[in-house]
Amino acid sequence: MMCSRRVRFAGTVLLVALFLAGDAVAASRMDRYYAYPAQEDAHGVIAPWYAAQNGQWDFRVRIAAETLKRYPWTEPSRAVAAAPEFVFSGAWNIAPDGTISIPPIDDWATGDLGQRAAYVISGLVDYYRYSGDPAAIALFSVTIDTLLDHCLTGAEHPWPEFLISVPVKGKPYGKCDANGMIQLDITAEVGIALVRAYQVTGNARWWETAKHWADLFAEHCAPAADRAPWLRYANPESAPWPQETQMTGGVVFVLAFLDEVIRLGYVGGGESVVAARDAGLAYLRDVLLPDWTVNDVWGRNYWDWPNPVQAENVTEFAVRYFMEHPGVFPNWRNDARNVMSLFLNHSCVSPDSNGDTFSGAWAYPEGCGCCGRSLWYGPMEFATVYAQYGALAGSAWGREMARRQQLLATYDCRETGVVEDNIDGGAIVAGAWFKIAHPMALKHVLGTMAWMPETLGAARENHIMRTSSVVRSVVYGKGEVSYETFDAPANTVDVVRLAFEPGDVTANGEALSRRAVLDANGYTSTRLPSGDAVVSIRHDGSTRIRLAGADPQEMTDDAALAYTGEWASVSDAASFQGGYRTAATAGAEAAWTFSGNQVRVMGGAGPNGGLADVYLDDVKQLAGIDCWNPAERQQQVLYYKNGLEPGEHRIGIVARGARNPVSGGSAVYIDAIQWSGAVPDAATPETVYGSGSGPAGAQRMICGYTGRAGHVDSLGQTWLPATEVVARLGNMADSVAGTWLTTPQADVIRGTPDPELYRYGIRAAEFWVNVTVGPGVYHVRLKFAQTVQENPKEQAVTVRINGLEVVSAMDVAATAGGLAKAVDLVFNDIQPQHGVIEIRFSNPFGLRAAVQAIEIGPGPGGEGAAPVSVAADAAGPAGNLLLNPGFEYGVPELRAKEGGTSKRFAWTCEGVGPSESYVYPESVYIKHPALGLPDPRSGQEALRTHSSGNGRTRVYQDVGAQPNTPYAAAVWAKTVDLAGQGFGANPGDLVRLIVAELAADGRVLAEHSSPGIAKAAPYQRLEAGFTTSADTAGLRFVLDTAIGCTFEQGHAVFDDCMLARTGGI
DSSP states (O other): OEEEEEEEETTEEEEEEEEOOGGGSOSBOOSEETTEEOOBOTTSOBOOSOOSTTOHHHHHHHHHHHHHHTOOEEOTTTSSSOEEHHHHOOBOEEOTTOOEEOOOOOGGGGTTHHHHHHHHHHHHHHHHHHHOOTHHHHHHHHHHHHHHHHSBOOTTSSSTTOBOSBOOSSOTTSOOOTTSBOBHHHHHHHHHHHHHHHHHHOOHHHHHHHHHHHHHHHHTOOOOSSSOSSBSBSSGGGSSOTTOOBOSTTHHHHHHHHHHHHHTTOOOGGGHHHHHHHHHHHHIIIIIGGGTTSGGGGOOOOTTSOOOSOOHHHHHHHHHHHHHOTTTOTTHHHHHHHHHHHHHHHHTOOTTTOOEEETTEEEOOSSSSSOTTBOSHHHHHHHHHHHHHHHHTTOHHHHHHHHHHHHHHTTSBOTTSOBOOBTTSSOSSTTTBHHHHTHHHHHHHHHHHHHOHHHHSOTTSOEEEEOSSOEEEEEEOSSEEEEEESOOOTTOEEEEEESSOOSEEEETTEEOOBOSSOSSSEEEEEEOTTSOEEEEEEOTTOOEEEEESOOSOEEEEGGGSEEESOOEEEEOTTSGGGEEEEEOSTTOEEEEEEEEEEEEEEEEEBTTBOEEEEEETTEEOSSOEEOBOSSOEEEEEEEEEEEEEEEEEEEEEEEOSOOOTTOSOOBEEEEEEEEEOOOOSOOOHHHHHOTTOSOOSOEEEETTOOOTTOEEOTTSOEEEEOOSEEOOOOTTOOHHHHHEEOSOSOSOOBSOSOGGGGSOEEEESEEEEEEEOOSSOEEEEEEEOOOSOOOGGGGOEEEEETTEEEEEEEOHHHHHTSTTBOEEEEEEEEOOBTTEEEEEEEOTTSSOEEEOEEEEEESOOOOOOOOOBOOTTOOOGGGOOOSSTTSTTOOOOEEESTTOEEEETTEEEEEOSSSOEEEEEGGGGGGOGGGOOOOOSSTTOOEEEEEBSSEEEEEEEEEEOOTTOEEEEEEEEEEEESSSSSTTSSTTOEEEEEEEEEOTTSOEEEEEEOOOBOSOEEEEEEEEEEEOOTTOOEEEEEEEEEEOSBTTTEEEEEEEEEEEETTOO
């Protein structure tokens, strides 16, 4: 479309018209995201697709939990134990109607067992706290017991009775084979979940197992100054990649596991567990963190490949570890921000994924190489630590990044449990990998809600959002919420969102006082516009908490329900109003009619519990009830459904007379029905889901800068590394290595009191910065300094702000008044689009643009320089008209027969022979020494061409020229015979330089050729001199190669090209 817009530039108003197409469009919006049509708020920022008052996040949690609860079980005849299929296999299929089926798998497909179990257990521990549903305990119990019974090493193993976390050897559904990979960071992640589950149930075996694993980590700890105390594997010989067995950022899983074991009082003999933890901590703090921008520092964790790139799960754990250990990481605010936002830069390089902002929300893949347009589970996971950072650092940026990312990510799921993780619609990863589809979502959505309860919590409901200690039991009762935590050490603070403001809060039966600040035991209560309250409770030393008040939710005892079939009444002091009803025969129904928008079935669970179906308004629900639990629990939430249309509804619970394979009976226990028709007092987008929020202050960033503490300028302003940057370098490309200028580019920068702001940079053919902001009017200040003498076209910069071109082909040195001199451009009156200010940099000549630093701030930013555009006849040193003459900016790679072309870095390559020919950068052959080591004539790069035999290539560049003018052209060429049958062995072998004169319409007027090289020879200078004709408008500089041998036998290399008016060489 054509756009004409106003931008205030350096104090003047410019009218600019441009065609916006493709990647030039800022802050993209699509019509659909994942499973639903896109919705935006009044500011163009992502808004919920889900309109019910419980909110999109609570909906996603419920569907994840229900899918786990209704998952099919395997039978002992098919597996070594009876358990839900997800315990043994991560593969699944789900039909549009929600029917789940399990496809056959081979042994390799069992490899995600450890990561899958960690997500399942951790997510369910949190879900029990949030919902009070005992099925969470049942499911994580059977998962843990199956692992401990069938997936440990033997007593004679060097790591005895240790989890085989990646069991890719052996028989699926069988006992795990210790020849599979025993990946230590994954076992540690399971250990973290195991210890948390122990705190729920008190299962002594689980605790003894955790202590034993901690002892093994201590026993095998080998501290070193420059590497992790552990390898990645207990059995590195089992890994398919024997050269890739080092541990890097995965050490944080080990640290988190050992920390929790130590916190619960176990330190090992001679405090060996503490010593092991300290060794790992030193590696994280002293070795990894100083190299925070290196791609594999926060990688090497995914089980199914070496994963030498930044991974979202390692990054999440590392960032959380920094935040939760401020005494060890005093720079945690910057370190956490830097490392988690670096993932945006690392993961958005692939054109297969096109990670970016969408309706203001970042969406990106799991890393720089996987997995196409599945841009969903990375943001879903990272939202947890952005939210935690927002809370702990008081960061509006962190809160808004979390809110938007989790809002977009939760467009993924349908009521049936079908997950569409392709941002364009459909499934990519989630359709095959159950771990990612639901267990991961359960954990991370709950984790995000925990830190943003006022924005993401379910309205007019009661939920424990987060606790310092693990919740052992909870009763969401009538007019009160009561719960017990495992322990309550110093600074124990819990956060609860209630549908009422509590009038009575007690800890261990003692009343707590309401306080303004929780500097001692007590509570705070913040009333929300919806009528809800967010209550924070500090209860050091007390584990039993009760909050009571005028709850709008209603509750009726089992005695009032309508029954059909055989039900028995049982007296029980632990139940609501002293008793419950139970039935074990198929068809027995308990029913209740209510008026409201949400409902909960309360009851008990125990070793003899059975199955029941749930009908809501006579429609059978996908998820029913399973009353089995390893231990008796009363007044639990057996089933809940919210988001109902307000009005009258009927709920029926029908006993199936059946049980799961590990239960001792088929009894269903019904205690009460709880429901509510309460609606928010105020229900605007701002109060319901946080619309209109975001950082409004200044954001300052130095591009290419790796300083962890940030840089404080002469005005006392802090500048942080620029990380929210997208550069499409290619699949598996390293954005830092490929675009960041991390070393100072000049010792002296003139014209500024702050030279450090101009010494670094980000440089690429095209890249853009997405700055998340709140509504408002801003200025943008861009800082530049050119430090290398080159053809100005090679460093020309075009700038677009929110899609509008505001600078065209700027000559940085000319604008600044010289090399190594600072210059600032200022643009005022900038309003965000879709909650983002996008600043896009490009080089219009196909080479690289650069910027040194960026400031975005509220209001006007004053005056800046007026940009000077590159002259049409600009030349480089010695008058060289060619761009990228020594190929230092790169080589347009080619692999093609006749007709194939590649154009990049100012050069065009053509295959013009009958067989496949190749053009590659000379530097890549360091990995292929048998083909001849790299040998550039100067600098770090050159161009190599060879073929599969009888090949020919032409590499050329067009430049403008003057008529009737003398020119000279030259190139250095090297021809290579590797073993006697290489270049020169065939009669047609020839390397030469050709310069063609071009008319204004592109016709070739004349050609001028250098003498050719027909034999293998070291670098020789090929030259051609001529005077252009009266009709000449341009010149084509051509490197022409014919080569009969194969690439194993020989090749040709070109470097240091030159084309200039005579006298320029």
